[in-house]
Amino acid sequence: MDDTGTRALSAEDTWSVAGRTFSSRLIVGTGKYKDYATNAAAAEAAGAEIVTVAIRRVNLSDPSQPMLVDHVKPDRFTFLPNTAGCFTGEDAVRTLRLAREAGGWNLVKLEVLSNTKHLLPDMEETLRALKLLISDGFDVMVYCSDDPVYALKLEEAGAAAIMPLGAPIGSGRGIQNMLNLGLIIEQSKVPVLVDAGVGTASDAAVAMELGCDAVLMNTAIAEARDPILMASAMRHAVIAGREAFLAGRMPKRMYADPSSPLAGLI
Amino acid sequence: MNLTINGEPRAFEPLPHLAALVAALGLDPRKVAVERNLEIVPRSAYEQTPVADGDRIEIVHFIGGG
Numbered sequence: 001m002d003d004t005g006t007r008a009l010s011a012e013d014t015w016s017v018a019g020r021t022f023s024s025r026l027i028v029g030t031g032k033y034k035d036y037a038t039n040a041a042a043a044e045a046a047g048a049e050i051v052t053v054a055i056r057r058v059n060l061s062d063p064s065q066p067m068l069v070d071h072v073k074p075d076r077f078t079f080l081p082n083t084a085g086c087f088t089g090e091d092a093v094r095t096l097r098l099a100r101e102a103g104g105w106n107l108v109k110l111e112v113l114s115n116t117k118h119l120l121p122d123m124e125e126t127l128r129a130l131k132l133l134i135s136d137g138f139d140v141m142v143y144c145s146d147d148p149v150y151a152l153k154l155e156e157a158g159a160a161a162i163m164p165l166g167a168p169i170g171s172g173r174g175i176q177n178m179l180n181l182g183l184i185i186e187q188s189k190v191p192v193l194v195d196a197g198v199g200t201a202s203d204a205a206v207a208m209e210l211g212c213d214a215v216l217m218n219t220a221i222a223e224a225r226d227p228i229l230m231a232s233a234m235r236h237a238v239i240a241g242r243e244a245f246l247a248g249r250m251p252k253r254m255y256a257d258p259s260s261p262l263a264g265l266i
Numbered sequence: 267m268n269l270t271i272n273g274e275p276r277a278f279e280p281l282p283h284l285a286a287l288v289a290a291l292g293l294d295p296r297k298v299a300v301e302r303n304l305e306i307v308p309r310s311a312y313e314q315t316p317v318a319d320g321d322r323i324e325i326v327h328f329i330g331g332g
Contacts, residue, residue, distance in 0.1 A: 029330070029331060029332030030329075030330035030331060030332075031330040031331045031332045032330070032332075033330060036330070039330060052331055052332055053328040053329070053330065053331055054328070054329050054330065054331025054332075055299075055326050055327070055328060055329075056326060056327070056329045057272040057273075057324065057325065057326055058272070058291075058293060058298055058325050058326065058327050060271060060272060060274070060276075060291060060325075063291060063292035063293050064292070067297055067327065067328075068327075068328050068329055068330055069297055069327075069328055072330075079328065081328070082331050082332070084331050084332065094301075094304075097306055098299040098301060098306060098324075098326050099299070099328075101299040101300075101306050101307075101308060101309065102297075102298065102299035102326065102327060102328060103328065169332065170332075196332075216332075217332075218331075218332030219332065
């Protein structure tokens with residue numbers, strides 16, 4: 001408590017991954033925006049310190065087209081290169097080696113997907129790719145299913161962070177399995193981030209109330225009617241969820257419990 | 267000299283090194299990463315890396331993603 005009797009989230013409420021410490025618990029993607037300027041404004045409104053980015057071939061027919069790094073600047077945000085679109089461990093390793101050369105970063109997001117309909121992770125291939133990347137010197141944050149058994153295997157293999165989905169990528173359906181996420185959070189000694197499935201602010205708050213370290217989202221902001229306002233909403237939701245988790249919620253009861261005393265009624 | 271760049275066949279006059287290729291394509295070398303025949307070429311080595319007929323070159327950069 002400070003002098004005014006309020007307790008705000010202190011500046012010390014940080015989280016760390018692979019030796020890097022962050023204050024913001026909201027990581028935002030950079031896909032699906034109508035332009036990079038909106039993207040940059042949304043990342044600022046979200047208060048994000050980390051943004052995910054993808055690696056793709058340059059457009060040789062128009063080398064003057066806008067480039068991400070000219071708007072979402074790597075000196076302002078920590079870039080977290082992903083392996084989106086990779087379906088094998090070898091694809092993922094090749095992509096992230098190129099990302100390391102393009103930007104010099106070792107901290108990466110691994111995602112190895114199974115099929116394009118539901119984009120759910122192929123966990124067997126994800127675990128194999130994780131081992132390849134770790135032996136190549138990467139610090140790997142791993143997108144994964146909400147399976148506590150596989151989450152533990154990833155951690156034991158050396159994952160820098162466990163990032164279970166709340167729901168399929170881009171589905172906006174919110175947290176589908178709070179029980180499993182709770183088990184993953186309870187067992188993990190590395191940071192746990194809910195990655196994918198958040199649709200609106202309350203979903204982000206639920207994720208944080210479960211006790212995860214941070215939330216990663218893209219479509220929920222990029223596809224909102226007003227992405228910058230939604231980015232702000234998500235920032236507040238993540239802070240609210242975090243404070244609620246730290247505060248410790250009241251127990252759920254079967255029956256009512258009056259807030260006004262029953263004694264002394266006239 | 268015929269190269270395959272990002273999967274597309276392209277014809278060039280002989281080039282002294284990879285740095286010349288990147289420049290000929292109008293790209294800023296600080297914003298891309300290059301693979302030559304599946305081997306990543308460090309940016310510092312572009313001027314020491316030859317470009318030969320039949321090479322398969324991949325040039326990538328960061329774009330938006332989730």
